[in-house]
Amino acid sequence: MTHRQAGGGVASPWGPLQVADAHVHFFSHRFFSLLAAQKPGLTFDQMGALLGWTMPPEDPAALAEAWVHELDKRGVARAALIASLPGDEESVLAAVAAHPRRFWGYFMVNPRAADTVARVQGALDRGMHAVCFFPAMHGYYMHDDAAMAVIDVIAATRPAALVFVHCGVLSVGVRPKLGLSSPFDMRYSNPIDLHGVALRFPQVRFVIPHFGAGYFREALMLAELCPNVFLDTSSSNKWMHYEGLDLRHVFRRALDLLGPKRLLFGSDSSFFPRGWNAAIFEAQAKALYELGVEAKDANLLFGENLTRLVG
Numbered sequence: 599m600t601h602r603q604a605g606g607g608v609a610s611p612w613g614p615l616q617v618a619d620a621h622v623h624f625f626s627h628r629f630f631s632l633l634a635a636q637k638p639g640l641t642f643d644q645m646g647a648l649l650g651w652t653m654p655p656e657d658p659a660a661l662a663e664a665w666v667h668e669l670d671k672r673g674v675a676r677a678a679l680i681a682s683l684p685g686d687e688e689s690v691l692a693a694v695a696a697h698p699r700r701f702w703g704y705f706m707v708n709p710r711a712a713d714t715v716a717r718v719q720g721a722l723d724r725g726m727h728a729v730c731f732f733p734a735m736h737g738y739y740m741h742d743d744a745a746m747a748v749i750d751v752i753a754a755t756r757p758a759a760l761v762f763v764h765c766g767v768l769s770v771g772v773r774p775k776l777g778l779s780s781p782f783d784m785r786y787s788n789p790i791d792l793h794g795v796a797l798r799f800p801q802v803r804f805v806i807p808h809f810g811a812g813y814f815r816e817a818l819m820l821a822e823l824c825p826n827v828f829l830d831t832s833s834s835n836k837w838m839h840y841e842g843l844d845l846r847h848v849f850r851r852a853l854d855l856l857g858p859k860r861l862l863f864g865s866d867s868s869f870f871p872r873g874w875n876a877a878i879f880e881a882q883a884k885a886l887y888e889l890g891v892e893a894k895d896a897n898l899l900f901g902e903n904l905t906r907l908v909g
Contacts, residue, residue: 608673608879610896611887617674617879618901621807621832621864622665624679625772626689627656633683636778649775652870662693666700668873675901678908680730680762681705682868684714687721694725702908704728704762708736709744718748719755727908728760728805733786734768740791749799757801760907762830765789766811767837789816796824803907805830807864809848812837822855828907829856831882831899832864845885858895862904 607614627642630653634640646653654661662679669677679701681690687705694703703726707714718729729752731745738745740763752759766789768782789810796804807830810817814837821827829852838844852861863882867875879900886896 606673607675608900610879610883610900612893612896614673615883615897616901617863618904619674619677619865619867619874620805620830620862620904621866622677622679622874623682623866623868624658624661624665624686624690624693625654625682625868626658626661626686627654628658628686628689629681629683630654632685633772633776633778637776640776645776648777649772649869654870658689658692659696661689662696662701664870665693666697668870669700672874672876674874676700676702676905677867678702678704678728678864678904684708684711684717687717687726691721691724691726702727704730704760706730706732707748709742709748710736710738714744715747715751719751722752722756722759726759728762730762730764732764732768733791734764734782734784737783737786739786740795746795749795749802753799753802758909760803760805762805762807763789763792764808764811765792765806765817766808766813768811787811787813789813789820792827793820793823796820796827800824800826802826803828805862808833808835808837808866809852811835812840814841814843814848814851818851818855821860825860828860828862828903830862830864832878833866834878834881845881846889849882849885849891850889853889853891858891858898859903861899862907863900 608617630645679690679693681687684706690703694701765787773780804827806817809829865875865878
């Protein structure tokens with residue numbers, strides 16, 4: 599079982615690792631309020647009963663404190679917190695402000711919304727570290743004018759900010775549990791759509807989570823062609839069943855093509871009482887160790903790469 603080492607860090611086959619998690623959803627009170635607004639009659643208290651989760655306090659700083667305690671218990675050094683619906687960036691901004699040495703702030707946007715460019719500029723000005731696009735959720739291509747307008751702002755004013763683009767299969771487990779539909783359109787999910795964008799903005803770093811979530815070959819093609827594209831390893835990666843792959847095979851191909859400096863560990867953690875999803879870390883560490891990955895490369899993948907990218 600993953601636990602904190604006496605000298606700090608997360609236990610691993612290589613010894614204690616200083617882990618920086620690139621993918622933690624910050625399911626705030628505001629997040630659940632935005633979800634409730636999508637279904638008439640659904641209340642915050644009802645959601646807690648339906649999910650069986652510990653519902654978050656109204657103050658996002660208090661939820662941030664719970665995550666600090668959880669990461670301390672697990673030995674995790676830092677984490678990127680994702681505001682997981684457009685309009686919830688204030689929650690993550692509050693968490694980062696409360697614990698700037700523990701958290702980086704990511705936030706989801708819908709570039710088709712009228713106020714998105716202004717919201718992005720404001721959040722970046724206040725210190726957010728990444729802007730997250732979910733094209734299948736909101737129905738646009740990454741090379742559409744609306745998405746490009748947002749990336750123009752990032753490139754012009756905060757090129758150090760990451761651009762996170764969810765590609766491939768999109769499944770938001772909380773939605774069916776709450777009786778919410780998931781009308782996500784996969785025609786917008788191909789990483790190849792990002793090729794021209796990454797070429798146009800070579801100074802901007804792009805992150806594709808879940809190894810492309812079913813578009814593994816395409817994600818590898820894109821990342822090999824564009825050195826400013828990184829892959830995040832997060833979640834259980836159930837998409838592997840579509841291709842008959844396992845984690846060792848996926849990591850081997852990614853390492854062979856991209857090397858250890860272009861991969862970012864992520865757990866896809868999100869809710870309490872589960873907290874930090876240690877099982878994801880353990881499965882990925884086991885696969886990499888069995889492949890013969892050395893400690894120095896494990897340190898890159900599990901923490902140093904992300905820390906270098908976002909500082």
